[in-house]
Amino acid sequence: xxxxxxxxxxALAQQILGEIRRTVTRPWVLMEVCGGQTHSIIKYxxxxxxxxxxxxxxxxxxxxxxxxxxxxxxxxxxxxxxxVIFCSFGDMLRVPGSQDDLLIxxxxxxxxxxxxxxxxxxxxxxxxPEKKVVFFAIGFETTAPxxxxxxxxxxxxxxxxxxxxVSHVLVPPAISAILESPLNRVQGFLGPGHVCTVMGYEEYExxxxxxxxxxxxxxxxxxxxxxxxxxxxxxxxxxxxAVENQYPRIVKRxxxxxxxxxxxxxxxVCDRKWRGxxxxxxxxxxxxxxxxxxxxxxxxxxxxxxxxxxxxxxSGLVLQGVKxxxxxxxxxxxxxxxxxxxxxxxxxxxxxxxxxxxxxHLPRPNAPQTTPEPAAA
Amino acid sequence: MCLAxxxxxxxxxxxxxxxxxxxxxxxxxxxxVCLQYTPDVQAGDYVLVHVGFxxxxxxxxxxxxxxxxxxDLEQLDDLNVPGFAEDETYPPVEPRAPRPAVPS
Numbered sequence: 287x288x289x290x291x292x293x294x295x296x297a298l299a300q301q302i303l304g305e306i307r308r309t310v311t312r313p314w315v316l317m318e319v320c321g322g323q324t325h326s327i328i329k330y331x332x333x334x335x336x337x338x339x340x341x342x343x344x345x346x347x348x349x350x351x352x353x354x355x356x357x358x359x360x361x362x363x364x365x366x367x368x369x370v371i372f373c374s375f376g377d378m379l380r381v382p383g384s385q386d387d388l389l390i391x392x393x394x395x396x397x398x399x400x401x402x403x404x405x406x407x408x409x410x411x412x413x414x415p416e417k418k419v420v421f422f423a424i425g426f427e428t429t430a431p432x433x434x435x436x437x438x439x440x441x442x443x444x445x446x447x448x449x450x451x452v453s454h455v456l457v458p459p460a461i462s463a464i465l466e467s468p469l470n471r472v473q474g475f476l477g478p479g480h481v482c483t484v485m486g487y488e489e490y491e492x493x494x495x496x497x498x499x500x501x502x503x504x505x506x507x508x509x510x511x512x513x514x515x516x517x518x519x520x521x522x523x524x525x526x527x528a529v530e531n532q533y534p535r536i537v538k539r540x541x542x543x544x545x546x547x548x549x550x551x552x553x554x555v556c557d558r559k560w561r562g563x564x565x566x567x568x569x570x571x572x573x574x575x576x577x578x579x580x581x582x583x584x585x586x587x588x589x590x591x592x593x594x595x596x597x598x599x600x601s602g603l604v605l606q607g608v609k610x611x612x613x614x615x616x617x618x619x620x621x622x623x624x625x626x627x628x629x630x631x632x633x634x635x636x637x638x639x640x641x642x643x644x645x646x647h648l649p650r651p652n653a654p655q656t657t658p659e660p661a662a663a
Numbered sequence: 664m665c666l667a668x669x670x671x672x673x674x675x676x677x678x679x680x681x682x683x684x685x686x687x688x689x690x691x692x693x694x695x696v697c698l699q700y701t702p703d704v705q706a707g708d709y710v711l712v713h714v715g716f717x718x719x720x721x722x723x724x725x726x727x728x729x730x731x732x733x734x735d736l737e738q739l740d741d742l743n744v745p746g747f748a749e750d751e752t753y754p755p756v757e758p759r760a761p762r763p764a765v766p767s
Contacts, residue, residue: 289669289721428667428718439680480718509733513729534728536719536721
């Protein structure tokens with residue numbers, strides 16, 4: 287496909303890898319923020335192709351993974367009501383709550399539907415006026431325009447039976463939280479290309495300056511990730527800390543002003559709990575007062591649900607880039623995609639699920655025996 | 664979750680509620696997309712689509728420019744052939760040892 291295939295070119299990837307090897311002189315730790323980038327890195331084995339000085343750690347950018355247990359429990363409380371049609375993106379269905387997941391509730395008769403786009407919920411609401419149609423509006427800034435449009439159109443079109451359970455999260459406060467942590471090892475970032483398609487990258491410039499970290503807004507294909515890594519390594523070696531854009535074919539500095547405008551009309555910034563991480567100030571969106579008639583948390587009075595998370599898995603440390611999935615004793619044993627203990631094993635973009643899907647819990651097939659082979663000439 | 668892919672816009676229409684919609688072709692799969700956030704795109708443009716919404720237009724000139732810059736990197740490296748690279752100015756690049764197999 288155009289604009290995808292050419293960014294998967296192996297010969298070009300090798301050239302960029304060569305350039306990274308020639309550039310790097312000492313160890314650096316980079317974090318890719320977005321779960322889509324993590325998926326690409328593990329799928330194509332990019333982390334194993336990079337010189338050993340360059341370590342990639344995986345960031346918190348999977349909204350399915352970071353949606354708090356409390357919000358999942360709220361979703362389950364609403365979805366079980368007989369007067370509700372509960373709509374969700376497919377990857378939320380298997381996320382474990384305190385008791386069950388949405389698939390189990392569906393098997394018990396709850397009307398739970400997977401939608402491709404939030405706008406599909408409006409059609410469902412029109413077709414079922416006697417039901418309350420609730421959309422589980424999760425996501426980062428990338429998804430905010432779509433979710434905002436569903437709420438906006440519901441109000442415009444007079445659909446009182448549509449509401450949204452909003453659990454939006456924002457990238458820049460998460461980057462701040464990672465850099466403020468005493469456990470932080472991250473020295474540079476591959477920024478989230480599709481978040482910045484919407485929001486632009488102006489708001490990353492103060493972060494790069496304050497914490498003196500390079501941030502390279504990057505795409506999702508192997509060539510994008512390798513070029514973003516090269517740009518970040520060049521900055522680290524040179525001692526600079528600027529925001530650069532590897533992904534100009536999509537991302538503009540100001541983002542998409544039309545989308546930002548509607549997102550700002552529908553949502554306001556709020557504190558938000560992140561699964562495995564805890565509360566991060568000013569790190570999410572909730573609906574503005576003008577849209578309270580479409581706010582599922584208020585309509586179904588679930589605001590008082592306040593779930594504390596058990597400390598059974600290390601997904602919080604994985605989400606902050608402190609630990610790798612295979613460093614968890616449960617990884618690939620008690621915790622698999624079929625029986626996930628934590629959310630990073632649930633979504634395909636979760637770091638644990640990506641490691642599992644591409645066999646990182648297994649011994650390497652071409653693992654060396656007792657004597658390593660000599661380096662290729 | 665932030666997956667977004669480029670598709671070629673086939674046509675544009677308004678739905679009964681005045682929402683700007685269109686059909687986009689993703690390598691043979693055609694899907695309806697909402698174009699409210701891309702008021703300037705036209706049929707034939709490539710748009711980046713996430714959960715049924717076009718978030719932006721693919722800048723073909725930038726795509727070409729970036730790709731060409733990367734290809735130039737490749738061509739520079741082509742100069743690095745035996746005889747050429749043994750120029751006295753630069754030491755030859757040392758081959759690297761393979762990485763340890765077991766993640767540490």
